[in-house]
Amino acid sequence: MSLRAHSITAIPTRLNGNNFRSRIEARWSIFFNEIGIEFEYEPCPYKLEGGVWYLPDFWIPYLQSFIEIKGGKPTRQEIWKAKQLAIVTRRPVYIFWGRFGVPSHQYVRNATDSAYIYRPYIQRGKIKVVSDNAHWWCECSYCHTISIQFEGVTNEICDCFKSHYLYTAEGFSTTRLVMAYLEASRTKFK
Numbered sequence: 001m002s003l004r005a006h007s008i009t010a011i012p013t014r015l016n017g018n019n020f021r022s023r024i025e026a027r028w029s030i031f032f033n034e035i036g037i038e039f040e041y042e043p044c045p046y047k048l049e050g051g052v053w054y055l056p057d058f059w060i061p062y063l064q065s066f067i068e069i070k071g072g073k074p075t076r077q078e079i080w081k082a083k084q085l086a087i088v089t090r091r092p093v094y095i096f097w098g099r100f101g102v103p104s105h106q107y108v109r110n111a112t113d114s115a116y117i118y119r120p121y122i123q124r125g126k127i128k129v130v131s132d133n134a135h136w137w138c139e140c141s142y143c144h145t146i147s148i149q150f151e152g153v154t155n156e157i158c159d160c161f162k163s164h165y166l167y168t169a170e171g172f173s174t175t176r177l178v179m180a181y182l183e184a185s186r187t188k189f190k
């Protein structure tokens with residue numbers, strides 16, 4: 001097997017006035033448009049520990065969070081940068097990596113894709129970062145609030161779960177989200 005077969009080649013993609021560094025970033029931008037979430041692509045660079053400059057992929061004003069897109073499983077250095085960004089900006093940083101599409105427990109177990117989160121918090125006056133995986137886009141199927149939650153469970157994002165007890169809290173595969181993944185997946189780029 002050639003070396004090339006192991007590396008993920010990023011194809012710069014121009015779409016709606018943005019110059020995305022890869023097609024998977026462009027697909028995520030379509031997904032955000034489809035679900036009606038505003039984003040800023042490569043908002044501004046931040047200086048990390050040791051004087052390293054870092055330009056995040058997406059800023060999502062609605063969630064006050066950054067989103068990084070990676071083709072493959074994040075390296076230790078990429079994870080270090082995401083944690084640093086969370087510390088410097090005091091905002092959550094997500095890394096969506098691997099296969100693009102509706103998330104599933106199966107894929108997370110097989111480690112073909114996931115979404116990591118690095119969430120800053122203050123402990124005894126010091127800033128720390130807690131990390132987790134399997135954070136998926138989700139939607140309350142009652143009031144249609146959108147969020148990113150562990151395994152797409154929506155019971156914390158609005159009051160619907162408490163007020164409508166027949167309602168399921170699993171919100172990562174609602175019609176709106178599935179259609180958005182589908183639309184972004186099937187978009188052909190020039």
Ligand SMILES: [Zn+2]
Binds near residue numbers: 143157
């Ligand atoms: Zn709701």
